[in-house]
Amino acid sequence: MSFIGTLLVAVSTLMHASWNLVAKRSRATVAFLFVGNGLGALALLPFGLWGVHEGLMQGLWPFVAGSGLALAVYFAALGLAYEHGDMSVVYPLIRAVPVVIIAGVEHFSGKESISPPALFGMLLVTVGCLALGMDQGRKADSRPGRKFSVFGMAVMAAAVLATVAFSLIDKAGMSRAGGGAAAFVYAYWEFVFTAAFLLPPALISASERANFRELKTQKTAVIAFTVLNLLTYGLVLWGMQSCKISYLVAFRQLSIVVGVILAGLILKEARFRRRLLLSLAILAGIILVGTGDALWAAWLKQTSE
Secondary structure, eight states: OOOOHHHHHHHHHHHHHHHHHHHHTTTOHHHHHHHHHHHHHTTTTHHHHHHHTTTTTTTHHHHHHHHHHHHHHHHHHHHHHHHHHHHHHHHHHHHHHHHHHHHHHHHHHTSOOOOHHHHHHHHHHHHHHHHHHHHSSSSTSSOOOOOOHHHHHHHHHHHHHHHHHHHHHHHHHHTOOOSHHHHHHHHHHHHHHHHHHHHHHHOOOOHHHHHHGGGOOOHHHHHHHHHOOOOHHHHHHHTTTTTOOOOHHHHHHHHHHHHHHHHHHHHHSSOOHHHHHHHHHHHHHHHHHHHHHHHHHHHHHHHOO
């Protein structure tokens, strides 16, 4: 991974964990997620139109639409998962499983080769995330020992598959895009489509229509979600232009460490030390992901001399 790509993804991980914290504390309903995405789309409309005028979206509309649909499924499933579980369980699992799926898809399709150290790092990230997510104990909402229902596991699976889908679609789209400005224009229109796909379920459901009225007391949370979310994916899309997607998805798991720290300090979740140790194991895997290519190349060079 290049230095710029690593830096962009590192910053995005901090923002990703932060907006998930906002979503969890604010009960991220479909109505909340629609307004959060729609507000950003409305506020940055001139920027989006400028990007279209400059031709930055040429040939990218199918990718934006497909990714927007996958993101809508992801957001809706994530909101439902947070209603049925805690951040310390939901977040690690949804973040970890796509690492293995995407690495496998890219490797077996012949699109990307993965060095053994980087592959070991990805496995370490995934195992660490799963162990962290399965760690049982007192959860953030103070309901001891609560486990996921079948429905809770189903919506988590939907969020995982949606993550894989929009990651692969975005990678394909970014390979056809221009520089950094194109990435943020792409992210903008992606969220326009996401908001459009979230609107029907938000209007059809009577409970979601009622949730719109509750948003009057969540203005700060909605604005924070909007800003953090847009910047997160803009930086990630920019980073995609200089990173392998399987490496990028794995490196973004740094947000797990941030999420555990935020959960311990702000949500006052129990077993903080144990979960922090698990998150540090994940960080070790992330370091291997970031340096695996260089380490492997150096080892091959040394052995061939």
